[in-house]
Amino acid sequence: MILFYESEKLDDYLLELTEVNYSNPIIKKKADDLFNPSQTEIEKARIAFEFVRDEISHSWDKKSNRVTCKASDVLDFKEGICYAKSHLLAALLRSQGIPTGFCYQRLMLFDTPEKGYCIHALNAIFLKSLNKWIRVDARGNKEGIDAQFSIDEEKLAFPINKGLDEKEYPVIYAKPHPKIVAVLKENTNAIEMYKNHLPESL
Template identity: 75%
Template sequence: MNMTCESTNFNDYLLELNEVDYSNPIICTLANELFNPLQTEIEKAKTAYEFVRDEISHTWDIQSKRVTCHASDVLTFKEGICYAKSNLLAALLRSQGIPTGFCYQRLMLFDTPDKGYCIHALNAVFFHSLNRWIRLDSRGNKTGIDAQFSLDHERLAFHTQQELDEVDYPLIYVRPHPKTTSILKEHTDAIEMYKHHLPEKI
C-alpha cells in the first residue's frame, strides 16, 4: 500500500508525547534491557515489536476491564488494546531514534458487518537502511491472527476486506489520532468500551 506521511520531517516521528512518554523511568529501564549499542535499527525494531506483541496482553483477549493509554501505563500493567499497545511500541522505538508513526484500519468489530465497525491502530516504522516505511501490528497473536515482523511483505494482524467496507487508511500520523486517545481517556471499563464505544471511522 502506498502510504503518505503527515509530516515530511522525520524528527516529528521522534517526538515525546503525553501518550508516548519514553523518558519515563519504566520505559528507560526496559529500553536498557532490550537494546544494546551494537544492534542495528532493524534488530532493535524486531526486538521491540516482539516484546510488545508477545509480552503485553491485549485487554480484550484476557477480558480485563482495565483501560491503559500512556506507554508507561501499558508497560506497568502489561496490557492494553491496540491503541495503547501502539503507544508503547512507538515509545520504545522513538527512544532509540527510530522514526515511528501511527496508522489505522477500519475493520468489522467482530465477524459480520451488522455487528458494527471499529478503528484499529498499528504502527509504521521508518528504516533508514531501507529508505522506506514498514507497517507493524503489535496487537498480539491468537488463533486466527499471526502478525509477524516482516520487511519483505506485510504480515499484519488483519487484512482489510474492501467489499465489506473495511479500509486501510494510508496516512502515517505523528501522534495517536485524537479519536483513539479520547476514547481511552473517557472510559474506565475496557470491555464496555470495546463492545460499544470504539470509533467507527477516522
C-alpha cells in the same frame, strides 16, 4: 498500498508525547533491558515489536476491564488494547531514535457488518538503512491472527475486506489520532469500551 506522511519531517516521528512518554523511568529501564549498542536498527525494531506483541496482553483477549493509554502505563500493567500497544511500541522505538508513527484500519468489530465496525491501530517504522517505512501490528497473536515483523511483505494481523466496507487509512500519523486518545481517556472499563465505544471511522 501507498502510504502518505502526516509530516514530511522525520523528527516529528521521534517526538515525546503524553501518550509516548519514553523519558519515563519504566520505559527507559525496559529500553535498557531490550536494546544494546551492537544491535542494528532493524534488530531493535524487531525486538521491540515482538516484545509488545508477545509480552503485553491485549485487554480484550484477557477479558480485563483496565484501560491504559500512556506507554508507561501499558508497560507497567502489561496490557492494553491495540491503541495502547501502539503507543508503547512507538515509545520504545522513539527512545532509540527510530522514527515511528501510527496507522489505522477500519475493520468489522466482530465477524459480521451487522455487529458494527471499529478503528484498529498499528504502527509504521522508518528504517533509515533501507530508506523505507514498514508497517507492523503488535496487537498480539492468537488463533487466526499471525502478525509478524517483515521488512519485505507486510504480515499484519487483519486482512482488509473492501467488499464488507473495511478500509486502510493510508496516512502515517506522527501523533496518535485525537479520536483514539479521546476514547481511551473517556472510558474506564475496557470491555465495555471495546464492545460499544470504539470509533467507527477517523
